[in-house]
Amino acid sequence: MTEPTFALLIDGDNIRASLYPDIRRATAEIGQMTTRRVYGNATSAAMENGWPNVTQLRFIHSGTGKNATDLLICVDAMDLVLRGVVDGIILVTADGDFSHLAHYLRERRTPLHCIGTAQISPRLSEVATSCTIVPLPIPVKAEIPPAPILAAGISGASKPPKVVDDKALCKTLRRLLQEKKGGTLPMLHLHQHMGEALPGVDLTRSKNGKTWRQWLATQKDSFAIHGEGQNRYVRAAP
Template sequence: MQQTRIALLIDCDNVSHNAVEGVLEELAKYGMVNVRHAHGDWKSEHLTGWVERLHPFAIRPMQQFAYTKGKNATDAAMIIDAMDLLYSKNIDAFALMTSDSDFTPLAHRLRESGLPVYGFGEKKTPSPFVQACTSFIYVENLMGSPDDEKAIAERPKKKTRNELRGDTSLVRLLRTAADQTADDDGWSNLSNVGDYIRNNSSFSAVNYGYQKLGDLIRVSELFEIDMRFDGTAMFIRPIRKQTAQAVPELTMC
């Protein structure tokens, strides 16, 4: 079976170089990142940190001169690059590493062509771009290596059971996904739940401190869990609140 071919396009002007290793590790879950393009003006001192990341991670620098002050030529060049790759039909998915909402129309266009769009940006990223992606991960959750104690300390900790259950938007999303993918017996295959969520939101379990949706589901305790097929498939069913039994009416003699 052929691996999903992913194109990673990086807007170096608007995202930290410290997260690129974590981004590549995350994308490895979905397929092979065979295109890695980093856009920016490589004469700028602002990109010094990025220069050090190019060769170790086999990233190709895409030079874009800043012809006019106040105009971001990098955006236009990156959009053209994405469309060229789209029409080449050699790519199965896109990853856009940027915190710039100007790429929102591009994300919409790529998804209209039937391709997933994985977004990676800083927490300052405007909501329109976040929601336009198939899934979106804040790069602060991916920064640093195991030896980087400062980066590890700054990573968001795993959300607790109460924190997950107190997030009404998350609870609504999970329950809706389970209801929409449930069989006649009320059980949902977690794989189908994940597909529904990816098609209807930019949710990623990583933003809550978990590597897998199943881990988040377990901690939330919002669902019954049934492991099937020798423990290889998780099925879930919402835990409904128990309704009090009706008290029989007393009849007068």
């Protein structure tokens, strides 16, 4: 079965463009994003939030009418789902008015993954398939003593990138699985749970894979992935 596809729809009047790197990190384990759009009033809020400068997204001017951005996002989300263009929606907003869309998609058994700030309305976060808060936690860095001054008067080599500790990842994932009823964890939620348990974890620095699926493939003696598509889950290896 092919990987599920999603449409990334961003409320540009409600979310700042400076959060886009965190948004991309939060979507890394959800699925393939075949549609990436940001909506907003190009003459005011969205422009002030910096979205027209994010070239990876298609910017859509929603106009100046009341709730114009919210309405346009809802129309496009339903259109993409009903036409079968995508398997689910990744909605980036903190606005509780989108709870109506969330209820509609849940009744259709269509996943809606929400990404928002700490001010996100519970009316939306409690209905969505999953909810991730941005900005994501920043890893705590230990203080490093200054590099010694070399004889030539040039400082030592720059600090090497932090290496992901596979033992720490395995230990944390085992603990999470033990805490879950049935000892399983949906793959769609793995990125969020591991990020909360290990703030700032960045698999792009791992030597054993750049995504959780790739990393788990190297840990077959410890963990196993079952199911297909959106129903994949991870559990401890037998």
